[in-house]
Amino acid sequence: LKLEEALRRALVRGEFQLFYQPQVDLHTGLTTGVEALIRWNSPERGQVSPALFIPVAEESNLISMIGWWVLEESCRQIAAWREAGLAGIKVAVNVSGRQFLNHALVECISDLMAQYRVLPSQLEIELTESTVMAEPERAIEQLNRLREIGIQVSVDDFGTGYSSLSYLKRLPLSTIKVDRSFVRDVNNQSDNAAIVSAILGLADALDMSIVAEGVETEGEERHLKDAGCIKVQGFRYAKPMPADQLAQWMRREK
Ligand code: G
Numbered sequence: 001l002k003l004e005e006a007l008r009r010a011l012v013r014g015e016f017q018l019f020y021q022p023q024v025d026l027h028t029g030l031t032t033g034v035e036a037l038i039r040w041n042s043p044e045r046g047q048v049s050p051a052l053f054i055p056v057a058e059e060s061n062l063i064s065m066i067g068w069w070v071l072e073e074s075c076r077q078i079a080a081w082r083e084a085g086l087a088g089i090k091v092a093v094n095v096s097g098r099q100f101l102n103h104a105l106v107e108c109i110s111d112l113m114a115q116y117r118v119l120p121s122q123l124e125i126e127l128t129e130s131t132v133m134a135e136p137e138r139a140i141e142q143l144n145r146l147r148e149i150g151i152q153v154s155v156d157d158f159g160t161g162y163s164s165l166s167y168l169k170r171l172p173l174s175t176i177k178v179d180r181s182f183v184r185d186v187n188n189q190s191d192n193a194a195i196v197s198a199i200l201g202l203a204d205a206l207d208m209s210i211v212a213e214g215v216e217t218e219g220e221e222r223h224l225k226d227a228g229c230i231k232v233q234g235f236r237y238a239k240p241m242p243a244d245q246l247a248q249w250m251r252r253e254k
């Protein structure tokens, strides 16, 4: 079976699942939000990495179907956590380029928020730098519409694309996620340290916040904290995990 066909069938069969990875505040040690990350449990292929199937889905309208599923599942989960007494878990959802520029996106998100009684402060969108910069004028329009309904947007994999600084200034983005290639060994690699410092300065000047991705070691954490980067995500704190495990993780903090 072609991967594309298998993915189409996976949607119908309910083989997708969301995992959630905590984002942690280094000052308080508390989880401030989670990133939703899709997993495909295929009976035929086993666990398939999204790094493998998302690019295939992006070549067709499959990415939209998968993307809608991810948004609805995230909202459903926010409601389920709320009902379980775990209010205020903010979920960041990855949205692909094709879905981002879809005219129906903002209305779809509004509808889901109403249906599941999700507040704008409980949902966030992650766009890669290349998605934002592919069509900056359309991106600005769409970002403004998202801002109107109160949804914050962060830019993922920052530093790996070609951000035009003049556009970055005009884009209503709330957060820069520093790509993990710059976080790796930042305490020993002076080039990475310089890049991280430059991104922190840029974020400060543009009044954006920062999340460092892929933090794995104590040394990386110490360097980031000293440099003024307070929000972190990475295996050092937690791997992406299923919703019930995340609930336990959150309860442990109380
Ligand atoms: O979770 P993992 O590191 O295996 O993810 C690999 C890649 O797949 C990452 O680049 C991540 O952004 C992407 N990815 C994971 N979940 C989603 C999703 O729900 N939607 C989209 N568009 N990309 C995702």
Ligand code: G
Pocket: 021, 037, 094, 156, 157, 180, 213, 214, 215, 216, 233, 234, 235, 236, 240
């Ligand atoms: O591209 P994006 O930032 O959405 O990718 C997120 C992916 O990064 C997830 O699939 C997650 O599994 C992975 N990830 C999260 N933390 C770490 C980490 O500390 N080290 C590595 N190598 N990967 C990580």
Ligand code: MN
Pocket: 035, 094, 126, 156
């Ligand atoms: Mn992401």
Ligand code: NA
Pocket: 156, 157, 158, 177, 179, 180, 213
């Ligand atoms: Na990233």
